[in-house]
Amino acid sequence: MPETTSFTASLKNGTTAPSPTVTPYIPEKPGFGGISLIIFPGGGYGKLADHEGHGLAEFFCAEGIACFVVEYRLGVDGFHHPAMIEDAYAAIATVRASAREFGIDPRRIGVIGSSAGGHLAAHASVAWDTYESDVSLRPDFTILCYPVVYMDGDFCHEGTRTNLLGENPSDEQLSATSVVEHVNDKAPPTFIWHTVGDEAVAVENSIGYATALRVNGVPFEMHIYQRGGHGLSRKTELAWTTDLFRWLREFADGRLMLAK
Numbered sequence: 001m002p003e004t005t006s007f008t009a010s011l012k013n014g015t016t017a018p019s020p021t022v023t024p025y026i027p028e029k030p031g032f033g034g035i036s037l038i039i040f041p042g043g044g045y046g047k048l049a050d051h052e053g054h055g056l057a058e059f060f061c062a063e064g065i066a067c068f069v070v071e072y073r074l075g076v077d078g079f080h081h082p083a084m085i086e087d088a089y090a091a092i093a094t095v096r097a098s099a100r101e102f103g104i105d106p107r108r109i110g111v112i113g114s115s116a117g118g119h120l121a122a123h124a125s126v127a128w129d130t131y132e133s134d135v136s137l138r139p140d141f142t143i144l145c146y147p148v149v150y151m152d153g154d155f156c157h158e159g160t161r162t163n164l165l166g167e168n169p170s171d172e173q174l175s176a177t178s179v180v181e182h183v184n185d186k187a188p189p190t191f192i193w194h195t196v197g198d199e200a201v202a203v204e205n206s207i208g209y210a211t212a213l214r215v216n217g218v219p220f221e222m223h224i225y226q227r228g229g230h231g232l233s234r235k236t237e238l239a240w241t242t243d244l245f246r247w248l249r250e251f252a253d254g255r256l257m258l259a260k
Helices: 054-062 083-097 116-126 158-165 171-177 204-215 240-252
Strands: 021-025 036-040 066-071 109-114 141-145 190-195 220-225
Touching: 021 054, 021 083, 036 054, 036 083, 036 116, 054 066, 066 083, 083 109, 083 116, 109 116, 116 141, 116 158, 141 240, 158 171, 190 204, 190 240, 204 220, 220 240
Parallel strands: 036 066, 036 109, 109 141, 141 190, 190 220
Antiparallel strands: 021 066
């Protein structure tokens, strides 16, 4: 499939018929050992922020990384959980099944998400064994940009929760989508960044997810910057992409390890 020619993804036995639109960005000269990124834009499950989707894809593609931007279903269109996670897994399954066609390594497919997209990326990283697929649904690595991970309590982003679960979610729904509760030792290696100055999604979301990874022995790297608001992506002078590229090279070279 040529660059930026969108396609529809599918998931085996999807209970809500997932069919997200995925737009590929395939570099002319692949780098980083054939790794690729499936991108979930942010927007509080109410919209899809272009600079956190196609904007990131263009940036990473220019660096030799194949990217796939997912247009997943949204709460404002009347969809709620599990529609979003099924769309995420549909994208992962379809990209992995088509890895040879895209010229990527099926064992080096990562997910990256920002804000609510970070929630979706994290959710895909901890619930992959709850769905059937002919190929693995587990992301090989995860990148979280100022993610939402709590669906209840002081650090929950209420707008994201409402769009994901509706006005009156049950305790079971809250627990199922509070992804920090579901981290185990099978979660993928993870890169996280956030700012203390984020007044929309509290930095405690990232700290909580990193703590869960640490407890379960999962390799991770986290960068917390003092200043900066929400939704920055690449609209910032913060050096998160510099550190991320180093981390991705370490992943591609098999050098990601827990600190001793």
